Amino acid sequence: MVETVLLVGVVASVFVxxxxxxxxTGITWGPSVGAGIVSKTTAAAVMTVFVFLGGMTVGRNVMDTLSEGIIDVELTLAAGVAILFFIGLGMLIANIFGVPVPTSMTTVGAIAGLGLATDTLNYEMIAGIITWWIVTPIIGLWVGVLIGRYVYPWVNEQVTITKSDGPLLALERGDRVPKPTLGPNTTSTELATTIAVLVIGCYMAFSAGASNVPNAAAPLVGTADGLEDTTAIIVATLAISLGGFTIARRTMDSVGGELSDIPLLAALFVMVTASTITTVLSWAGIPISLVMATVMTIVGIGWGRATRPITVREAVTRDPETADIELGAIVSEEKVDEAAPAIGEPESEDVLRGDELFNPRAIIKYVSMWVIGPSMSTLLAYGFFAVVPGVA
Structure with missing residues (x-):
């Protein structure tokens, strides 16, 4: 009987x-794939490696929180399987609405529902986690504002990320030992920016592993008859890899299509900021959504970039109706040989043209799902474990 329940749990873990x-995978590598820097297959393969590294290192702290910190009793195997079911159900609801799944939040909600139903919830721990869920979007937003207002325009003047025709590198066979050299159309700048893009993608994949591997693994680790930590991490990594090689191919094509149309350079700033926030909180054992930090950083960079025509003093003292702020400012990048206007000066016509940086309705939908997702998983788990207390 135990073996059957464990098998069902492994299947549920693989599904999650x-x-x-x-x-x-789509969020991490979509911008790079869209720019032609890496292929979808390469992105999925690199994603697998760094997700595993993130799960095996920093992710263990999050796993401890999910399996032991939220409730005061040890999970039964059946309860762990049920929690995986509610995580999967929460993901299904989010997918129906076409929103990236706040998996960490859904996982915490399902475990909290069990704790409420069995009167074993660690209220101090859950209060700390929810506090970080509130603080994280604010941090991402304001870091993005500072980048968009003060850093991004200056970097954009200095750096151009391009992809030339032909291979990035080639082998020079003049000597006995072939030596790597630049491709026929590759410049040293292109090589440096490509390496930077790949390194940032690997960093974000590591962050995704640290925050997401525990969601698929922890419900089976915190049980008496479940899996060992390392085994659960390997199973979760292989499942994430399978998703990366299959359904993520479509996600990598469409990522950002609804929420934003930002250029690759801005996307790299978003990736570094969101990954750093997520990795630091995961190291602290806080289950956090990478999507949450990513979305709010995108909004922050756009807002900061768009408010450059007015100074901070004007923003505080002027009539908001007279402040000329264009939300589409970041969409059309400045030319490299032209300096961005100083703070307080109007933008050029080229920069002010373009679609809006983000769709406010999409933002509302995303934020709503951050509330609805964990709330639904909490209520469903609570109802189940209250009606069937023997499972817990």
Missing amino acids: GFNIGGSS
Whole structure:
């Protein structure tokens, strides 16, 4: 009987990991794939390696929180399987609405529902986690504002990320030992920016592993008859990899299509900021959504970039109706040989043209799902474990 329940749990874990792979691989590598810097297959392969590293290192702290910190009793195997079911159900609801799944929040909600139903919830721990859920979007937003207002325009003047025709590198066979050299159309700047893009993608994949591997693995680790930590991490990683090689191919094509149309350079700033926030909180054992930090950083960079025509003093003292702020400012990048206007000066016509940076309705939908997702998983788990207390 135990073996059967464990098998069902592994299948549920694979299902959760598969969907995580589809979502997180698209968010991590979509901009790079769209720019032609890496192929979808290469992105999925690199994603697998760094997701595993993130799960095996920093992710263990999050796993401890999910398996032991939220409730005061040890999970039964059946309860762990049920929690995976509610995580999968929460992901399904989010997918129906076409929103990246707040998996960490859904996982915490399902475990909290069990704790409420069995009167074993660690209220101090859950209060700390929810506090970080509130603080994280604010941090991402304001870091993005500072980058968009003061850093991004200056970097954009200095750096151009391009992809030339032909291979990036080639082998020079003049000597006995072939030596790597630049491709026929590759410049040293292109090589440096490509390496930077790949390194940032690997960093974000590591962050995704640290925050997401525990969601698929922890419910089976915190049980008496479940899996060992390392085994659960390997299973979750393989499931995420499967999602990355399959359903993520479509996600990598469409990522950002609804929420934003930002250029690759701005996307790299978003990736570094969101990954750093997520990795630091995961190291602290806080289950956090990479999507949450990513979305709010995008909004912050756009807002900061768009408010450059007015100074901070004007923003505080002027009539808001007379402040000329264009939300589409970041969409059309400045030319490299032209300096961005100083703070307080009007933008050029080229920069002010373009679609809006973000769709406010999409932002509302995303934020709503951050509330609805964990709330639904909490209520469903609470109802189940209250009606069937023997499972817990």
